[in-house]
Amino acid sequence: MAIYYTDKSRSFGPRVGVGQHRQIQVAEAIVAMTTAMIDNSNDEVGLFRLPKGAVIVRATIAATDMDSNGSPALAIDVGDDSDEDRIFAASTVGQAGTLSTAMARTAMLYKYTSDTLIKAYIQTASATGVAGTLYVAVEYFVDLEYSTTALTATTTA
Numbered sequence: 693m694a695i696y697y698t699d700k701s702r703s704f705g706p707r708v709g710v711g712q713h714r715q716i717q718v719a720e721a722i723v724a725m726t727t728a729m730i731d732n733s734n735d736e737v738g739l740f741r742l743p744k745g746a747v748i749v750r751a752t753i754a755a756t757d758m759d760s761n762g763s764p765a766l767a768i769d770v771g772d773d774s775d776e777d778r779i780f781a782a783s784t785v786g787q788a789g790t791l792s793t794a795m796a797r798t799a800m801l802y803k804y805t806s807d808t809l810i811k812a813y814i815q816t817a818s819a820t821g822v823a824g825t826l827y828v829a830v831e832y833f834v835d836l837e838y839s840t841t842a843l844t845a846t847t848t849a
Contacts, residue, residue, distance in 0.1 A: 697738040698723055716749065719810070720829040727821035730758055730766060730786070730814055737812045739770070739828050745836040747803045750793065751779050754827040757789035761819030764788070769813040770828055776813045778802065779830065786824065803840050 698721055721739035729735055742748075751770070759766040764787035771778035779799040785792050812826060 694728070694732065694735045695738070696729055696736070698740070714833040714835055716831055716833055717746075718829055718831050720827070723812070723826045723828075724823070725755075725758060725786075725826050726823050727818075730818045731821045733814055733817045735814045737826070739810045739812055740830075742804050742808050742810055742830065742832060743834055744804060744806050745834045745838070746808075746832040747801055747835060747838050748779065748795075748799045748830060748832050749801070750831040751795040751799060752791065752793050752827075752829045753780050753783050753785055754791035755786040755789060756824035758786040758822050758824035758826075759818040759820060760822045764819055765816050766814075766818040766821075767816035768826070769815045770810065771813065772804075772808050772810055776811075777815070779810070780828075782815050786818070786826070789824075791827075801840065803835075803838055 719740045719742055723737055729737060753770060766786040767782040767784055768786055769777035769782060770780040775798065777796055779795055781796045783792055
């Protein structure tokens with residue numbers, strides 16, 4: 693398993709600020725993917741860091757065609773060390789150069805309790821790898837007091 697980093701994923705790299713209370717922020721990475729990065733399952737690429745208190749609202753993943761095989765296999769997860777597919781699970785955008793906003797249910801309103809590195813994981817290696825580009829954007833707001841506990845609905849008489 694190889695681990696790759698971008699300038700935004702290193703602990704000392706640039707970060708997006710937290711903004712005003714509940715102001716929507718966007719963390720993004722555009723990564724040049726080599727064939728070595730997509731030819732092995734379990735390889736991971738550090739994308740960017742989300743700050744403590746970040747609550748995910750929306751996410752987008754896109755890629756160029758990075759698997760030229762007639763039966764492409766490339767599948768990419770996006771998540772963190774605790775849950776590799778928290779944001780995107782087995783995305784096939786790299787099989788034909790597409791875009792998806794179908795994030796995993798586990799990402800919706802998920803709150804990070806510490807600064808967290810977001811990574812892309814090669815779940816399934818490409819059948820015939822082609823160097824390309826991976827695009828990932830996560831929209832979030834920061835609210836340290838945000839509660840992830842479900843509300844209870846009641847009726848009033």
